[in-house]
Amino acid sequence: MSQTIVIAEIAKGAIHPTTAELVTAANALGSAPIIIVPCTDSTIADAAGSIQGISKVIALKSDIFAEYDASGWATAIDAVAPSGIIITSANPQSKDLAARLAARRNISVVQDVVAIEGGNLVSPIYSGKAMQTVSLAGDAAVSVRANIFAASPQGASADVSVVDATGDMATAVEEFLARASTRLDVAEANIIISGGRGMGSPDNFSHLEKIADTIGAAVGASRAAVDTWEPISHAMQVGQTGKTVNPNLYIAVGISGAIQHLAGMRSSKYIVAINKDADAPIFQHADYGIVATWEEALPVLQASLSAMMN
């Protein structure tokens, strides 16, 4: 049975809940993982110690963990992680780190794992138009998609040891740039409401924004909308040539469901589709489909959700 090592997911200076999902994935590979917490303040690692199913926690403390630098992080983490299967989250930064760690150890990397079946790893290829199952013979780095594995429950009290790390940064942040939009990014959101060309004009995205503000969602868009309307930025694009997202809830409005778009959102936990065309392919993937124009459906949705949130 392989040793597993989970690299904790850190967001806003704390252990992100995804970390407990990574522990479940490690357990599915057959062992209680060591959790490595890359941090500048080792007290944040204590939260990792309460996740059930782990063997211990290493708080890996260094100033280099203030900003992501692929080379510096991989060097520091490699120095403390034993050999075994390294598990990270599958957001862009963590995938980058997984690839670095694998290359450093001359082992393979498997990205975006969505299931573990009898020790084999399943991940989407062609942006989810097909699935690939691989077997592991030896150590590897594995990134695991969020919102798929159940979180390992709280309640343990594993040992947390603090290790000082050193490493050299190969890149330097010169300045943080103000985001063009203050809205939540689709890549970071648990709920996404996206509009397609069926919205008629970019101005009508304000109706999506209103709902997004009500329920704390990000606003996304189809490629057709991004390509057609200048104000709809590529940062909002969900799909094969945009972002691949995996939220708890995805609401597609005026989106027909081109294969390009489905590829980026089909693994969302729940999908709502609002489209006036009852034959739109998006309905085949929706848990809840509403055949209606957005002008009819969105005000009702907005009112119902506002009532619920109050």
Added chain:
Amino acid sequence: MANIAVLVKQVPDTNARIVISDDRVDLSAVKMVMSPYDEFAVETALQHREASGGEVTAITVGGASADKVLKDAKAIGVDHIVRIDCDSYLDSNSLQSMISSVISEIGAEVVYCGKAAADTGAGSTGPGIAERLGWASVSNIISATFSDIISVVAPVQGGNARISVSLPAVISCDKGNVKVRKPNVKGIMQAKKAQVDVKSASPSSSSISIISHSLPPSKPAGKTYEGGAAAAEVAQLLRDEANVI
């Protein structure tokens, strides 16, 4: 004068339907194109050459049918085209070891690539070869300016940042605000005549093997409603049944 390399990969057209036969993806009837993000990598490499002088080498890995993606890169304006000859499946470890040995051989000091190939979507190659070469890397950049160091804009937690990268480095490109240039007639003529430099490299060991490819499991049919008023019921179900609101 910069020695610039750009990695390109041939993938199925992103609008293509993927079919499976005998537990493997069957690409025999699929149109192959340059992976979309690689187009941004080629454009960024050409802009780097224009800013600092030098030459751009496009590199791919594959059999003879992969020459087309190199010719496409040549038509857009790269100087040299190199194919690392290999027709079999390569995992990340084997692939990266071959590419990094060829990059060392041609003496490149900066490598551009797409943020991920449209087939695997993994995004492992850029950071992986950087690690093997002992270079810096920045992934998913949306713009770049060039001097002794390269200054890029890339996503960080909570937004974007301007990041300086000293060479040698590997830089992976997302779709930014750059407009990708299209080949002109002269470029296409030159590409036709261009010779592909075919190199061989020996892959390192692989610890993974493919068991099967399959179509994604289809979802059970959902509930469908007629008319906008149903949005009220759906909102309630999102709370009571799905527990997502």
